[in-house]
Amino acid sequence: MVEGTVSGELEARLDVRHGQSFLLDIELSIPPGRTVALLGPNGAGKSTAVAALAGLIPVDSGCVRLGEDVLDDPQTGVFVPPEERGMGVVFQDYLLFPHMSVVDNVAFGLRNHGLGREEARWRARGWIDRLGLDRVAEQKPGSLSGGQAQRVALARALVTEPRMLLLDEPLSALDVTTRAKLRRELAEHLTAFAGPRLMITHDPAEAFLLSDEIHIIEDGRITQVGSAEAIRLRPRTSYAADLAGSNLFVGYASDGTVDAGGHLLQTADPDFSGEVLVSIRPSAISLHRSRPEGSPRNSWEATIGAVERLGERARVAVGQPLPLTAEVTTAAADELDLAPGHRIWVSIKATEIGVELAPGPG
């Protein structure tokens, strides 16, 4: 990438309506070099946000500003069309042009920026080789694997040196193994990109690992903004609470131990070191009235924060030293006399602690 494309901060208030029914009303502000994840369930208006920022649909009120430039402001009648916005977009499903080879897909944007066919193809080849796609360069997108298509989409968006990067569910079309691998790659590209970055996702792991700040979006509105940790510890809506209830957090691994905010967890896998994504299924957490027998390697005493009964199951939030959400049967909840404020012993088998290598800081 050529140095010198100066990007400013993204400041946007997106108010998009469709007829009488409300679609989207959010505010975003993303400084250069920072990644914001817009995390929410399907149908929350995430893709509409991308379309409005990219200029594919106008905002009904509000404005979009990137650095000094106003891109959309219905009040002053300013609307910069998508082809002049300089937004790099990786679309959901990638939307690679099916009739063009991989090289021509990547060269497409360069040609629109005035480069001749050969020079555009030559520059595109540079990106393609760097992403390890040289063997499929002349193939049509239809024959690519999901991971390859994702890389092509990323190259196509980055090759024109956009001022801002928009990623709409960049990894959701991939299978689980490929996703974990490409997540790390994507993190590197995000770090290398100087402008503001916005990632749309419904996958909390993606949001937790790849972003600096998470905005939770539900029904077209942002319901909570904060770091992954803040959202996990103080979820404000039931959607956020469900995310928190999945016990997903970032820790620091060394020698089979994970340091999770000062609390040490023993894991079954000694090979990890550095930043990791830890996940613990709520049903894998056992609760006891006294110190458990046979001492599983992870056990500690904590105070119960809240108990929520959902039919046969009860969801129990336990507090410091490591806030987690456990799930037990209601019968067990009654037997253990679970209630807010009571002390309880928490234990987790080392084999039940999922650890996945996190990419470097996004």
Added chain:
Amino acid sequence: MRPPALLIVLGCLGLSVFVIPFLGLLARVPWGELPSLLSSELVTQALRLSITTSLAATALSFVIGVPLAWLMARVEFPGRWLMRGFVTLPLVLPPVVGGAALLFALGRRGIVGEPLNQATGLLLPFSTWGVVVANTFVAMPFLVITVEGALRNLDRRYEGAAATLGAGQWTVLRRVTLPMIAPSLAAGLVLTWARALGEFGATITFAGNLQGRTQTLPLAVFVALESDRDTAVALSLLMVVVSLAVLIALRERWWKAL
């Protein structure tokens, strides 16, 4: 399961409607004289005229029909249903009526023909250009309707993706939209060309039947039937061969596009 006998009989009867005329035609072909018949001046002139006018009508349909299809598929405006009605009308209208309408509109005293004649000296009726206009009138709906359908089915997000990559609207149309609907576009063009090639009613009404100027293959067949049956048969055979070639070329795309 064996289908009911009555259905088989009726179905075969249905098929015979298509097959028997061809057998009748083939039975009458004077195979020995075919080369000399097909190289007569009447035939070569009609063939040349048919090919040039049908291709010209196809090209004209492409230039003005694709934009029309694009407008119909993409732009919301009141009275779009009326527009679609006008486009579809030539498909159901007897071509003779179309030719008569063209004559009233574009003839020497027509509402468009008169000012056009005064301004440019151009007179469309009974000219080769008149054949092209009549062909376009009758054949262009095939292109417009095929392309409109393809544009409606196209995933428009690809066009949005192209726009974010710096492509203006013309570039999107030229490098993304048209290539992505290429199969339908090709099918529409071939259908249009085939329809133009076979045009008879509107042409003879609007452009007349002047050998070497407006007498296309179908008109030549009609004339030859009165005077020279062998030539008529040879001309008909020529058109059957051309039509079959079109069908074979389209066999993959025919149903998908429509």
